Amino acid sequence: MRKALWVVAVLLFAAIGAPAAHADTITYTYVADGSSDLAGTTFTIVSTGGFLSYGATSIAPTTASDVFYDGADNGPITGVQFMSSTEICLDLSCGSLDLAGGGGSYAIGTPGVYTLDIITGGGPGTLTITDTPSATPEPAPVVLMTLGVGLVFVMRKTLGQGLHPAS
Numbered sequence: 001m002r003k004a005l006w007v008v009a010v011l012l013f014a015a016i017g018a019p020a021a022h023a024d025t026i027t028y029t030y031v032a033d034g035s036s037d038l039a040g041t042t043f044t045i046v047s048t049g050g051f052l053s054y055g056a057t058s059i060a061p062t063t064a065s066d067v068f069y070d071g072a073d074n075g076p077i078t079g080v081q082f083m084s085s086t087e088i089c090l091d092l093s094c095g096s097l098d099l100a101g102g103g104g105s106y107a108i109g110t111p112g113v114y115t116l117d118i119i120t121g122g123g124p125g126t127l128t129i130t131d132t133p134s135a136t137p138e139p140a141p142v143v144l145m146t147l148g149v150g151l152v153f154v155m156r157k158t159l160g161q162g163l164h165p166a167s
Contacts, residue, residue: 025132026051026111032068036123040068041090043077051109054084067091082108088118 032038043064058079081089
């Protein structure tokens with residue numbers, strides 16, 4: 001039985017060496033329409049930990065333009081807050097979303113393209129939420145081959161010890 005313990009060690013090292021599975025990468029991209037009061041304002045947030053959730057936590061965008069309001073540059077976007085399905089904030093400047101053109105409810109956890117106004121009546125913008133599934137890690141063929149051959153040797157020795165010689 002002790003001789004078979006090396007197989008357990010091999011399995012343990014294979015499990016330790018296997019890459020960890022990751023959550024899907026979710027990308028949130030907002031682009032203000034050219035006719036919007038916020039024309040020129042854009043941001044992208046890439047979440048490698050899955051979908052974001054509503055809350056008062058400010059998220060630093062992965063990429064962002066300045067905040068433009070009525071053509072005036074109000075400085076760079078340093079934080080975005082998805083407060084609720086009806087409110088989003090850029091750098092603590094919050095405004096209700098006009099979802100009438102979006103054709104349904106705005107869901108931070110559902111991929112899709114949403115037409116919305118960050119400033120009520122300020123003109124449309126588009127929030128696009130995309131889900132990029134992560135690749136499932138596959139075990140290497142060499143590891144599988146080694147485990148298979150090891151198990152064959154262990155089973156052969158185990159079965160061989162239980163047999164009695166013919167008389």
